[in-house]
Amino acid sequence: MSGNGARPETRISAWRPAVAGIAEVFHARFTDHAYPLHTHRTWDLMILDEGCVDFAVDRHRHGVTGADAVVLLPPGVPHDGRTVTPAGFRKRVLYLDDRVLPERLAGAAVGIPVHADVLLRRRLHQLHLALGSADGAFEAESRLAFVRERLLARLGAPVRTRTPGREAAPLAAALRELLDARLRGGVTLAEAGALLHAHPTHLIRCFRRAYGLPPHAYLTGRRVERARHLLLEGLRPAEVAAAVGFHDQAHLNRHFTRHVGVPPGRFAASSGARAIRWPGP
The missing domain is CATH 2.60.120.10 (Jelly Rolls)
Structure with a gap:
């Protein structure tokens, strides 16, 4: 203004x-x-x-x-x-x-x-937020899949939607194994769907049903978890960011602080203290 x-x-x-x-x-x-x-x-x-x-x-x-x-x-x-x-x-x-x-x-x-x-508007807002992040491509691809599904329905086109059934648990477990194996380099939703022979939105719905969170959130959490181990081993935050798959140190800082409550540098500096001495009752 x-x-x-x-x-x-x-x-x-x-x-x-x-x-x-x-x-x-x-x-x-x-x-x-x-x-x-x-x-x-x-x-x-x-x-x-x-x-x-x-x-x-x-x-x-x-x-x-x-x-x-x-x-x-x-x-x-x-x-x-x-x-x-x-x-x-x-x-x-x-x-x-x-x-x-x-x-x-x-x-x-x-x-x-x-x-x-309203639902389409909310999904588009979430998609734009993911697109604004340099390391949000996997999340953005996932959110785009649901935007596409909604748009096809609005235009009267056939939409492939299924409620997760017995296949949900094994599909989700296979995707989790794939995400764990691709922690640093990541995987696209299209590639995951092709490898696991599942439609992208169905794959996401199965994963959420099995584990209670979407695949992109799981991947971020696993990267933060791995970052904790590397920081305590003495690696610098910039090295850790590259090692676990974040775009740069700034993105490591943002996700790490959101998950752990403190930035990675402060977390690493605490490794010398074995316990906090709280005041007595």
């Missing part, structure tokens, strides 16, 4: 994540920008965090306001966009290729570009 009561300045952030199916992530704050009529070769999946937007898709105008709506614009279909109020708007967008949604669904998407779907 600029000073003297002026309107918020334009701010953007764009990057290409290491997640198959996502061509670009785009976050923006606009106050007076108007998009001309244009098309994309990708799907445009937007959530609005602040403000109002007016746009046209295939010559029909639409408006979106509030925190529950999701906008899905299909590839190859002309659309524009503009602010509605002087305060502008803040949005987060994913540009998705046909590995997430096939182009044959574009016709179904034209007539319903705005989806009032």
